[in-house]
Amino acid sequence: MGANQLRILFRSLAESARDLLPIVVVIAVFQLALLRQPIPNLLDLLVGVLLVLLGLTLFIRGLEMGLFPIGETMAYAFARKGSLFWLLLFAFALGFGTTVAEPALIAVADEAAKMAAADGVIAADPAALAGYAKGLRYTVAVSVGFAIVVGVFRIIRGWPIQYLIVGGYIGVVIMTLFAPKEIVGIAYDSGGVTTSTITVPLVTALGVGLASSIKGRNPMVDGFGLIAFASLTPMIFVMGYGMVAG
């Protein structure tokens, strides 16, 4: 490793340290000043913070080397190829594939199944619980795939994003009126859990890449917005699932 690379590494480590500083300050202030408790396992804490620091630095570096370029390269390649079918299929696969195995979603689905059983919507045996949770997971994954497809189509057509979002809001409000009360909180949260740390950079790069390679599209106005729509549709689909399943 040359002196130059070493300097870059140190600079990115320092940037990561600045990113983490607020958490450390918040925890220290509340723990020492308000709760007046010593910090347990100080050594473990320091080792953990060091790991987080190193991890964040590597992640950001990998983002700029791998995720951003591949997302953009693929967007350019699809735009050049001019095949709408393959682009939309790719969009669906990306949304569905990244969501269906998402650990946060699996946790939420299990929680929702327990709640449905407690309400007597489904039988309280493990098979029924697992079936309900699995169905919910696939529902959300399909809804994210669908959202990315619609979002990509919107970039190609140049529709303003607010039409999709406001339309989605109306969907959420209507579903809230009819969905079982217990599922509403989980449904609202499901929108937030579906967009993972790896999906976000990739999908953003895809959107911005598409918008910059299609004539007449502005990467700022048309390139962003995919994530927003992908966090809105799961709410509607989860409430729908709560009404239909069981």
Place this chain on the structure above:
Amino acid sequence: MSGLLAALLGTLRDVLPIAAVVFGFQLLVIRRPVPNLKRVLLGFVYVLLGLALFLEGLEQALFPLGRLMAQQLTAPEFIGGGAELLTRPLGAWDYRWIYLFAFAVGFATTIAEPSLIAVALKAHEVSGGAISVWGLRIAVAIGVAVGIALGTFRIVTGTPIHWYIIGGYVVVIIQTLYAPRLIIPLAYDSGGVTTSTVTVPLVAALGLGLASTVPGRSPLVDGFGLIAFASLFPMISVMGYAQLSRHLGRSRGAPAGSPPKAP
């Protein structure tokens, strides 16, 4: 060490479907060599390794402490202000330290959120530097902080969540009509990106702890919903930030409709 290995395997499981989709389409449909393939693959390895280290570090150090603090702060002894039993029922004001903690944790975890860093870097690049990385991140973090603080207030008071969410939607729609056109899609996206690796576990612990402490709340029904607040309010704060920058720019004589300039 075994924890690190487990984190690495977990991250691998997350990355595999994505890598399969990306490289599958690349090989079968696009059929063009990827420029700098070696570099891209190395980047994927960095992402994998970085995320695993990041998660393991959080799990080892920050999450246990954060959960412990959420428990301590929501414990009835702390809220009651000492060992003596209160003769009056607890009011919303007695939980003031929790709102403050929710605000601080929401802000601090959002600043460290890797996917927000990614989107901010991209927005900075695409806007030609008009949107500063830190300006966007701080605006989003304030939104998350206010959202989570309000969310804990909702758990304490027990008001139905949908009134807050629908009210937030109305504000978002009104702001959409008036905010600078360039910021709108980015503001919408800021809602979705804030809630991933760092924020969710801490905030979920806070919500569940609070819902099991406050009399009359059920963790199952009231413990959820904080994430939804954390994804709604950044939209409002980012559009608000852009509107404020434009307003300040105008009163200083800048041309109307110019992109927001970060401080």
